[in-house]
Amino acid sequence: MPALKYSRQREAIRHFLMTRRDHPTADTVYTCLREEFPNISLGTVYRNLTLLSDLGEIRRISSDSGAEHFDGDLTPHQHFICSRCHRIYDIRIDRIATLLDDAQKTAPGKVESCRLNFYGICEQCATTSKA
Amino acid sequence: MPALKYSRQREAIRHFLMTRRDHPTADTVYTCLREEFPNISLGTVYRNLTLLSDLGEIRRISSDSGAEHFDGDLTPHQHFICSRCHRIYDIRIDRIATLLDDAQKTAPGKVESCRLNFYGICEQCATTSKA
DNA sequence: ATAGAAACAATAACGATTACTGATTTTATT
DNA sequence: AATAAAATCAGTAATCGTTATTGTTTCTAT
Numbered sequence: 001m002p003a004l005k006y007s008r009q010r011e012a013i014r015h016f017l018m019t020r021r022d023h024p025t026a027d028t029v030y031t032c033l034r035e036e037f038p039n040i041s042l043g044t045v046y047r048n049l050t051l052l053s054d055l056g057e058i059r060r061i062s063s064d065s066g067a068e069h070f071d072g073d074l075t076p077h078q079h080f081i082c083s084r085c086h087r088i089y090d091i092r093i094d095r096i097a098t099l100l101d102d103a104q105k106t107a108p109g110k111v112e113s114c115r116l117n118f119y120g121i122c123e124q125c126a127t128t129s130k131a
Numbered sequence: 132m133p134a135l136k137y138s139r140q141r142e143a144i145r146h147f148l149m150t151r152r153d154h155p156t157a158d159t160v161y162t163c164l165r166e167e168f169p170n171i172s173l174g175t176v177y178r179n180l181t182l183l184s185d186l187g188e189i190r191r192i193s194s195d196s197g198a199e200h201f202d203g204d205l206t207p208h209q210h211f212i213c214s215r216c217h218r219i220y221d222i223r224i225d226r227i228a229t230l231l232d233d234a235q236k237t238a239p240g241k242v243e244s245c246r247l248n249f250y251g252i253c254e255q256c257a258t259t260s261k262a
Numbered sequence: 263a264t265a266g267a268a269a270c271a272a273t274a275a276c277g278a279t280t281a282c283t284g285a286t287t288t289t290a291t292t
Numbered sequence: 293a294a295t296a297a298a299a300t301c302a303g304t305a306a307t308c309g310t311t312a313t314t315g316t317t318t319c320t321a322t
Contacts, residue, residue: 005288005299026278041302046279048300062195067278080238091237093230100249106222107211109253116247118231122240136268136319157309172271177310179269198309 004055009033009040010048017058017072023079023088025067063088063117082122089122135186140164140171141179148189148203154210154219156198193246194219213253220253 012033017024024032030045049070052058061069061079065086076096080089093116104111143164148155155163161176180201183189192200192210196217207227211220224247235242 003299007287007300009301039302041304043280043282043303044301050280060195062193064191064193064199068195078234080234080240080242082240083243089239091234091239093233095233099224099226099230099247102224102226103209103211103222103249107249107251108220108222109211109213109255109257110251111211111249112214112251114247114249116230116245118234118238118242118245120238120241120243124240126240134268138269138318140270170271172273174272174311175270181311 004051007048009037009044010051012036013045013048014052014057014072017052017070020072021090023061023063023069023071025069027067029070061088062115078116078118080118080120080122082125083119084121084125087122087124091118135182138179140168140175141182143167144176144179145183145188145203148183148201151203152221154192154194154200154202156200158198160201192219194248209247209249211249211251211253213256214250215252215256218253218255222249 013029016029016033026042026045026049029049030040030042033040033045049058049060053060053070057074059071059074061071063069063079063081063086069088073090077090077092080091081087082089096114096116099116100111100114103114144160147160147164157173157176157180160180161171161173164171164176180189180191184191184201188205190202190205192202194200194210194212194217200219204221208221208223211222212218213220227245227247230247231242231245234245
């Protein structure tokens, strides 16, 4: 692990994610940051997103359906993903620790974390489709 | 939903997945089926994998780290994914129904299913890295 | 046997991500 | 403050997984 050197771009990416309640993709981060850094590169965004998530400062959400999403909220929570519009909502479940214990009983290795996504149709899609 | 017409390729793909205990990617399916169908196309494999998972006859596993994996085992189970070698192991957790109920309490929509993956280092990787 | 529809093989196209290159910024040292 | 080494950058090309297209083959119902 090489020493991290400060970079304005990385700080901006981190800050951007912290202030968002949704879960942007790399491309969204890129597009939004171009206002502050008109010639930031998409490669820079990807590199720093990977860096930050390796450091555990942001979370990576594999939402399935194309691109990965990123989450600056590190408090323990899960996601409800709408199967129609693919929006990602935060939800909170207790008992995650118990889940990990349960899994450890039969897992062929040391269980370190879990990822728990729920799927369904969100209220917004449910109401609009009734029309 | 158009009527499904029989195809030898699709049956072979289904059968292949049923007889595997690991969780092959589309590319693995493709490579292995080429022994039986020397000029099967990768597009055919993808199309039928999508078809079968839409029909609910196989499961799609978003393992993160590149390609998607497919699982012919429909019995309720979860996966333990090694963060080092990315192998996917089956594990079984009860209480999934309870989880869905919990999620429904705060979810902004109708919860239909969940995907629960556990992450860690598998025993095989743990022992080999000690060397 | 035959005609229409669905599935096919082959290949091109696509979107997301990574790798490469030479220029710029940061940091440590004078 | 000037400078040198190293990390990071912007820009771009390349890669990878997947999907779409096209003209041919295979099913299935008549």
